[in-house]
Amino acid sequence: MLAKAVCNELKNEELILTDILELDITNIGAVRSFIHLNKPEYIINCAAYTAVDKAEKEFELARKVNALGPKNLAIVANEESSTLIHISTDYVFSGEKPINEDYTEMEEKLPGTVYGITKLEGEQAILDNCFKYYIFRTAWLYGDGNNFVRTMLGLGKEKEEVNVVADQHGSPTYAVDLAKIIHQVIEKEILYGIYHTTNIGYTTWYDFTKKIFEIAKINCKVNPVTSEEFIRPAKRPKNSKLSKDKILKTGIDIPMYEEAVERYLKKELKLNSIH
Numbered sequence: 001m002l003a004k005a006v007c008n009e010l011k012n013e014e015l016i017l018t019d020i021l022e023l024d025i026t027n028i029g030a031v032r033s034f035i036h037l038n039k040p041e042y043i044i045n046c047a048a049y050t051a052v053d054k055a056e057k058e059f060e061l062a063r064k065v066n067a068l069g070p071k072n073l074a075i076v077a078n079e080e081s082s083t084l085i086h087i088s089t090d091y092v093f094s095g096e097k098p099i100n101e102d103y104t105e106m107e108e109k110l111p112g113t114v115y116g117i118t119k120l121e122g123e124q125a126i127l128d129n130c131f132k133y134y135i136f137r138t139a140w141l142y143g144d145g146n147n148f149v150r151t152m153l154g155l156g157k158e159k160e161e162v163n164v165v166a167d168q169h170g171s172p173t174y175a176v177d178l179a180k181i182i183h184q185v186i187e188k189e190i191l192y193g194i195y196h197t198t199n200i201g202y203t204t205w206y207d208f209t210k211k212i213f214e215i216a217k218i219n220c221k222v223n224p225v226t227s228e229e230f231i232r233p234a235k236r237p238k239n240s241k242l243s244k245d246k247i248l249k250t251g252i253d254i255p256m257y258e259e260a261v262e263r264y265l266k267k268e269l270k271l272n273s274i275h
């Protein structure tokens with residue numbers, strides 16, 4: 001999902017695109033040949049094992065893609081003096097912090113899921129193996145691909161009411177806006193490091209759904225439910241609130257989540273009315 005947005009955002013730059021068929025990031029030999037041949041200034045890693053629930057039963061595969069993959073990229077980026085841009089997640093935190101607080105970049109990491117553990121291992125592998133890196137932790141991503149907003153649009157049109165979790169807090173993030181953040185970082189050449197990069201503002205899945213229905217003019221009742229009523233194989237963090245203070249201080253511009261989802265929905269609904 002993010003890869004499409006990044007390709008579109010950087011379409012005027014000299015881009016070399018790969019997918020898993022062309023470059024498996026878990027294969028260091030393939031990564032080394034590719035990077036040494038192409039000598040990119042930046043390597044943007046949008047690849048990951050993202051099936052959060054399935055990961056609970058596929059630890060080794062998740063670890064291979066989310067930890068070994070970034071490690072390979074970091075080693076080779078360092079050899080070639082390329083800058084590695086990598087995407088991480090709110091799942092590196094426990095999500096148990098009081099809801100009136102948010103997470104800064106340096107706070108204690110305590111992932112409670114296989115996905116979160118392997119993504120944290122990926123972050124550490126980058127820190128250990130290269131100097132020129134950006135790690136962008138994001139959350140609640142939506143864009144061109146299966147995502148929460150599309151699911152809710154579908155359910156809202158089909159059903160008279162939907163139950164949505166109201167005790168998980170975070171920032172919905174439009175992939176197009178994350179791609180724009182990446183573009184701005186490349187242009188501004190801000191200090192290397194870890195940054196929290198979601199849209200601005202916090203909400204719950206419940207309030208976000210009400211917002212989606214309001215913008216899309218969908219008449220469907222939204223019932224608040226608790227996480228305990230909606231058990232999933234991988235435990236969802238109740239507090240996914242990532243502080244954006246550090247990235248905002250660099251002068252990077254980030255839209256509010258309400259404005260972002262309105263832009264996304266306008267595009268989605270226009271597309272649906274054509275088909």
Ligand SMILES: NC(=O)c1ccc[n+]([C@@H]2O[C@H](COP(=O)([O-])OP(=O)(O)OC[C@H]3O[C@@H](n4cnc5c(N)ncnc54)[C@H](OP(=O)(O)O)[C@@H]3O)[C@@H](O)[C@H]2O)c1
Pocket residue numbers: 001002003019020023024025026045046047048049050065069087088089090119138139140141142145
């Ligand atoms: N989605 C979210 O809500 C969310 C939230 C926080 C952070 N993130 C992070 O944001 C980033 C982008 O997420 P996304 O939702 O755009 O992911 P996505 O749509 O699941 O895309 C991940 C891509 O990685 C590819 N891939 C898997 N294994 C690979 C390998 N060994 N070598 C090369 N490519 C491989 C996948 O290919 P196949 O499809 O062929 O397997 C897929 O195209 C990820 O780092 C993710 O952890 C996402």
